[in-house]
Amino acid sequence: MQDVARAAGVSPMTVSNVVNNRPHVREATRAKVLAAMDRLGYRVNIAARNLRAGRTQTIGLAVPEVDRPYFAELAARVVRHARAAGYRVVVEETGALREEELDAIAWSRNSLYDGLILSTVALAPADRDLLPVDFPVVILGERIFDAPVDHIAMPNTEGARAATAHLIARGCRRIAMVTGPDLEETNVSSLRYAGYREALRAAGLPEDRRGVVRLPLLTLESGAEAAHRLARAGAGYDGVVAVTDTVALGVIRGLADAGVAVPGEVKVVGFDNIGIGGFTVPALSTIDPDNDWIAARAVELLLERIRGDGVPGRPRDVVSPFTLIERESTRR
Incomplete structure (x- = not known):
């Protein structure tokens, strides 16, 4: 000057x-x-001005992958709600790695963000003490509960139970589940698997462990391979609950490759309600965890902490609502 x-x-x-x-x-x-x-x-020098003012009007969003539909759509929703509140968003990719998720927290605390929304899949309950209490953070995910920061979870067990019950109501009696690799610890896969099992028990149907396919990665390709395995098993499965919509779309592709008609021979239901699911053939039935609610609530919780709007000091745990969306993949 x-x-x-x-x-x-x-x-x-x-x-x-x-x-x-x-x-x-x-x-x-x-x-x-x-x-x-x-x-x-x-x-x-905007950075210097912001540092002097103590605010940057910027928040961070750290997600496992930016090229998966669910996380891309989550980022777009967070950006939209943050923009409406006068904030910008910087998106980081953690690769679903514990060290990268911890780095996102460390970099956010020491850089030019006012707060961080972290979609965590790698941090475990033992890591809760590493989460900050002096820097605004909201975590999204199913592995860490009772953390010292605000937390938003999905209705995983309830949603998967509703998805399985929907297949049963459509006449399915041999229902497989295509899920993730780790069903022993608390995570998205194990919680949704629990809902699947609860629905089978409530209907008096046996669980066929051969019909529970564990995938190393929740991708389209692995979903298609799971469908090939189910078709080769020749066990007469007439329904599939997929742990995510991405996996479900892979399952539908794999069944088509094997000459199995959806929904005529096998009905398929997913979880997440990603946008493309409504435009595939057949269109995918799914559990909608109200993704826009999740994004809006995450921004709201974070900005309340940033502004100090008289929110309680104790961390807040909230669970999103959900609805079952019936489309062609489960029609009679």
Whole structure:
């Protein structure tokens, strides 16, 4: 500002008034200062200004993968709700790695974010003490409960129970489940598997362990391979509960490859309600965990912490609502 003031022949205070767009600056003076700024290549240091003010109007969002439909749609929703509140969002990819999730917290605390929304899949209950209590963080996920930060979870068990009950109501009696690799610890796969089992027990149907396919990765390709395995088993499965919509779409592709018609021979239901599921053939029935509610609530909880809006000091645990969306993949 001193350089600009000397070049324009005005005081540094006048330069400050122009930079901050304050009134009571003559237009001729404003034009002279702007011309000097342009000639000298002067740019306002937003980072320094924000540090002085103690706010950046920027929040971080850390997700496992940015190229999966669910997380891409989550990011878009968070950006939209944050923008409406006057905040920008920086998106980071953690690769579903514990070290990267911890790095996201560390970098957020020490960089130019006012707070962080972290979708965690790798951090375990034993890591809860590593979560900050002096920096605004909201975690999304199913592995850490009773953490010292605000937390939003999905209705995993309830939703999977409803999905399985839906197949039973559609006449399915040999229902397989395509899920993740780890069913022993608390995570999305184990919680949704628990809901599947509860629905079978409530209907008096046996669980066929051969029909529980564990996938190393929850991808389209692995879902298709799971369908090939189920078709080769020749066990007469007439329904499939998939742990995610991405897996469900892979299952439908794999069944088509094996010459198995959906929904004529096998009915398929997913979980997440990603946008593409409504446009496939057949369109995918799914559990909708109200993804827009999750994004809006995450932003709301985080901004309340950032602003200090009289929120309780204790962490808040909330669970999203859900609905079952019936489409072609489970029609009679």
